[in-house]
Amino acid sequence: MTHSAVQCMKISIIASGSKGNCTIVSDGQCSILIDAGVSASRIVNALSELELDVSTLKALIVTHEHTDHIRGIGPLTRRTGIPVFCTQETWARSKNIIGTIDKVFHIESGISFQIEHITIHPFSIPHDAEDPIGLTLEANGRKVGLATDMGYATQLIKQKLKDCQALLLEFNYNRDMLISGPYTWPIKQRIMSKKGHLSNDDACSLLEEIIHDDLQHLVLAHISENNNLPELALLSAQDLCNQCGHRDVHLTVGNPYKHSPWLYLK
């Protein structure tokens, strides 16, 4: 197979968690980064270990302006020339941190756009940022859905995340661990609020409504290092999949320090 050939869609989680988030979706011909919340060199190294042809990198989409999603954008775009796609409000809030970059394209939640043959659909999510978005990326009848950093799962989110073969969902905190954990009460309240983050239980309730026979991959993302354990998130997701009779879903835990292997969509 030549470098230009379109392969099946695949996804790798380069980093996930409150220290930094970055995901790559590729079909071999067109590759799209979602967020760059870790250093540019970490991203470039991960892409090289994944043997991604950097000439296929066509876009970096930014979900919102929190540091754990934008930290590496300036250095990465200045190094690779990759164009940035984000909403006007997200850009207004993040441009001082990102600094000068050549190519910024504004997108709007609810309005799909195309990068080569990949159709991207941004949708609004409730979070304490200016204009946060979740995304679906679709090509060749395969769809990846990504939604982290959301206080609760709205009807819109549930509707948008239906029918995805791969889902990257936030499993941020375990409620008991958060409540008895080290954070101050105002921060605990912020995390649990309707503009905060999803707990393991919240994520499972969402999953229960959208799980289907053709869901192949579930990525447990944005797991808090202080208020959750990967084992707990995994256990709750596993239980839910088993209860719903979907034992074949491949589960991956997003790691803050190490990129995942490629997850292929059949």
Ligand SMILES: [Zn+2]
């Ligand atoms: Zn975040």
Ligand SMILES: [Zn+2]
């Ligand atoms: Zn956030």
